[in-house]
Amino acid sequence: MSSNTFGTLFSVTTFGESHGAALGCIVDGVPAGLPLDLDALKSELARRRPGQSGMTTPRQEADAPEILSGVLNGVATGAPIAILFRNTNQHSADYDAIANLFRPGHADYAWERKFGFRDARGGGRTSGRETVARVAAGAIAKQLLARHGVTVRACALEIAGIKAQNIDWDQVERNPVRAPDAEAAVRMADAVNAAHSDHDSVGGIILCEALGLPAGLGEPVFDKLDALTAHAILSIGGVKGIEFGAGFGAAVMRGSAHNDPILPGGKFASNNAGGVLGGISNGDVFTFRCAVKPTASINRPQKTIDRDGTPAEISTPGRHDPCLVPRMVPVVEAMTAIVLADLLLLAKNSRLA
Amino acid sequence: MSSNTFGTLFSVTTFGESHGAALGCIVDGVPAGLPLDLDALKSELARRRPGQSGMTTPRQEADAPEILSGVLNGVATGAPIAILFRNTNQHSADYDAIANLFRPGHADYAWERKFGFRDARGGGRTSGRETVARVAAGAIAKQLLARHGVTVRACALEIAGIKAQNIDWDQVERNPVRAPDAEAAVRMADAVNAAHSDHDSVGGIILCEALGLPAGLGEPVFDKLDALTAHAILSIGGVKGIEFGAGFGAAVMRGSAHNDPILPGGKFASNNAGGVLGGISNGDVFTFRCAVKPTASINRPQKTIDRDGTPAEISTPGRHDPCLVPRMVPVVEAMTAIVLADLLLLAKNSRLA
């Protein structure tokens, strides 16, 4: 299976570069008969769109999805659903000055070593713009999950070291950083703006949850729920770590404190497991956090080399988010939804009908 | 692709239960002509073997590998290499008393909800015993990697909250906890023993590195080096998180501090990236840490329910490691080696020959 495709039964293939003609995705394996809510899909895209707030790059991308196939009269036919996004607001010239330099914190150097050359018009295939295709595919996955009572949601748990003090999901879409805590959101936004003023950037932590997940999702031994989710989330550029339930905190707990007692009705007295045991969902809330690094593109001089290996200085004056977290929240939801949709379909064959 | 197989070109299929007749693996895609060093393979198995120290379960498992196919006169033929491990030291009776109870922290409940019943003779397929097959496959991967100058190594960075204060790789195999710090190793061992005396268990953190990795490994966009590694490592039972390079620490850094300056010769002034940018190795040391939860099986009463849903108490008197970390170190190395071997083969087609 080639590396631009993800998933076994519910599979997503993406294509396109940030400064090429278009990007898009092919979503294969959508069961025939699923009604496609195009407005809901557009709402997800709007959450990822640049320019939605002062927190994000002022680049304007229309991100108007064109459904090319697989949907008839608003309903999935069982054929692959292709969605196209034209690129319209490209400033390739922004990159001319640095076309021969490798940007620190970016894939430039590794990419050139791998492929022999690189697309210097922005990130090319490694650009965050690629995630527009993931969000579209994830929106379809979410609609399939909703038919089974499953909801996926994410938020900014921490930005620039400022932590949300409480988790109020109603707050998330009411502030530009997507924090679940209105007061912390203000301070997070201040920190993002301060970094931006310094021509610098900040990172953060995203919390993601899936509610309503039935027990029994996840395929032992290699396609565990958490293993597939880790694969999906780490495939998002800028993510440097993931932890489930108690996560790294589990490393300092004793078993007697970490084991979640099982209660009548298949409930658990705690959720250190994060809803997954032995790689299979246990019916509790599936929960994980992922670490997002500070944006690599910053408008201040940094040491690098050019393509001839000569030392040089580089700064990246383009239009970049000073913090990736707010716009990555819907991307994390999308990739999680894609994993869960796939596992939901796979689980139909766990036992004899 | 079914869920007991991992990898695209260098692929590993495992089978077997802890209390069944045997376990084993099929390693497919080993290039013909690779000499197989059986002693080296056995050495890896010895590092995973129970009973190797006071830190581990006193269970005796011979773990004698039988090579069934794919090797002729000590050399890989290009055919799939099957390796078999007979189970010999099974105490299924240990489990009779708890056959109708779900063990907290184990997959029991989720497994039964998924498959309709479970193998109550130990963990069945979810047992840590399954990793014997992974270590054997990983030993072959390591030998392939060695031909390309790549080495994988891991150690116990932290156990029960006690951190190694420095990283001296020469120390790792000289102490029973596999810590890279002789002094910390003593305190870690004490903490493990203390937990064991309390009929309890502890967790920890494993550090893993790959040295000599050429730039250019990792397949954008979904099969990134870090994404595949996360998949592989999270597929090991008991791992609750993974982070690459600066990892979760990146979340509190600014871009100016996090970006690794690029120096002449394709060197980097720091390694916050952990040797991977945009999912592709950059030629620096590939490095990650993973969180290991405290052993779920503890010999003290915990709340649970039985298969009828009635509340009950359970304690697990069997023979279990009070800390999974020391024996998981070679398993983490094995899964990492399997990923790297696969990406090494895949990378041969990155560009036109």
Next chain:
Amino acid sequence: MSSNTFGTLFSVTTFGESHGAALGCIVDGVPAGLPLDLDALKSELARRRPGQSGMTTPRQEADAPEILSGVLNGVATGAPIAILFRNTNQHSADYDAIANLFRPGHADYAWERKFGFRDARGGGRTSGRETVARVAAGAIAKQLLARHGVTVRACALEIAGIKAQNIDWDQVERNPVRAPDAEAAVRMADAVNAAHSDHDSVGGIILCEALGLPAGLGEPVFDKLDALTAHAILSIGGVKGIEFGAGFGAAVMRGSAHNDPILPGGKFASNNAGGVLGGISNGDVFTFRCAVKPTASINRPQKTIDRDGTPAEISTPGRHDPCLVPRMVPVVEAMTAIVLADLLLLAKNSRLA
């Protein structure tokens, strides 16, 4: 892996319906640095295009390919190559009269039983129009193969029972039926026209060869060269059989006659094997034939049922080729080239570098 994707390293995903907005393909795994000859690609498409001769449907399809990604300055970048074809000449109204009837010889009935409904605007996903995407992908595969000295070619060996009496490859593109025999071509064309006048259709046999194939392609045991080719060719609508080398003729031969004697230089005194032994190319010409059924859409009354199960009569007045063979020749070449390109990349890992 989802069913609209074919191939392991060189993989092709297609999407789109005959009467939807567009069709297209994503070609993944093209090595970076391959120059893409767009004119050559368009030439392949022209060979498949309807309306190219009196032998084919008068439907006009522009079939203008738009390269959306993966190519920069005429060279493959290593990123997935997406190619788009807009649908422009759709006569959906042609199908209104028969929207509730199942067409004999078509997938209509089976499709509806599978998916619960069908796209009655032409064949939807099952339309021969889907092959435009295959030909585009195959054109890229051919260009990769050409770099390795491999050529794929096909022709109409038999139409309506009229057999080519000799194989002159120079003739193939000089007659509208793509026969390798100018004289037989005339009679074949007459037979096609006669069937068309009778509101009927005819079938035939396509011969395909790959020249210059190195020995060693094909992956034992399941992805044999012939097995993968059979998979690829039978995935083309209307193909009902395939045979390699002596094929069904081998069934009546004795071993002493069938075995190809091996000569110095790795030559063979005959080629009953069709260039493949044990699923691996042996360096001789790879050769197979496939059977093409008569076009299912004919404008004469046939027995069928409607969606309620009531008996009915149906005739299909639309614009259809009276014989699929001439336009299927480039499709057979394309699918063969895709298989060979994939196996060529896979073979780089057969033995230790």
Next chain:
Amino acid sequence: MSSNTFGTLFSVTTFGESHGAALGCIVDGVPAGLPLDLDALKSELARRRPGQSGMTTPRQEADAPEILSGVLNGVATGAPIAILFRNTNQHSADYDAIANLFRPGHADYAWERKFGFRDARGGGRTSGRETVARVAAGAIAKQLLARHGVTVRACALEIAGIKAQNIDWDQVERNPVRAPDAEAAVRMADAVNAAHSDHDSVGGIILCEALGLPAGLGEPVFDKLDALTAHAILSIGGVKGIEFGAGFGAAVMRGSAHNDPILPGGKFASNNAGGVLGGISNGDVFTFRCAVKPTASINRPQKTIDRDGTPAEISTPGRHDPCLVPRMVPVVEAMTAIVLADLLLLAKNSRLA
């Protein structure tokens, strides 16, 4: 996915060489709860076993299957089922004399060109002995199919040019050639014996049918029922062609004769389609024929070269079936059953539940 694994949800991995320690298979994706009938599995193996009649090699292979995993108390647990066959009756010495010669009609030459050397102890991985693993896996597939009312059966339609004159399935297991016609069976057996006396071999044609198949199996566009079946059947050594329904006969039919009229109740007035339209089963009997070449190993001198390229003569005195057809009948059934089981599981997700 590596080439020793076949199938997506119901997948089979085989390993082992004819003259190594053992062969076997891993069957993954068997739904938990399926009762495994071990006697039925052994019956299938007995049908493939050498020495079962004067028609076959006198080699004695016990073919005693050992179930290593995945079955508890006679029921599939959902874990991979591993089955092991020890090799016991190896005459490697038979091959010493020809270890440096390439056998015509065998994979020897192509194999050596691919892998750099070969296992000269019999066919190694290319030996027909590998099919013991397929038959075991197929027996499990058959048992899964039986739960859904699907039966697979095959027979010798033609041997050495002698055709069965009628199809009486009750006759098949009553004669040593597995012909569906008692009278033709006698003549077929005579022809096999005559060839054997001449130190020669003969080929034939196998007919295979699946009964009770529901409409709707097969995944458009690349994993069509017939495409996957062709892949599976051509992966059996010695098969040179396959045709579905009218097959190559369709090439000389007109559409009006070939199209199967559709009758009330979703019946068809004829079955030229062979039960598959557009790659999807239509509810009629699924039927195909495959061509089997004469056994390559014959005990008479043939031209070849040695590993240095020097001309030589070779004859193969070992113990070989003079006709592969009788013992290949259960292998064809097995591979067909594996495909159908996989498609049956895949079809559960065709439409919204």
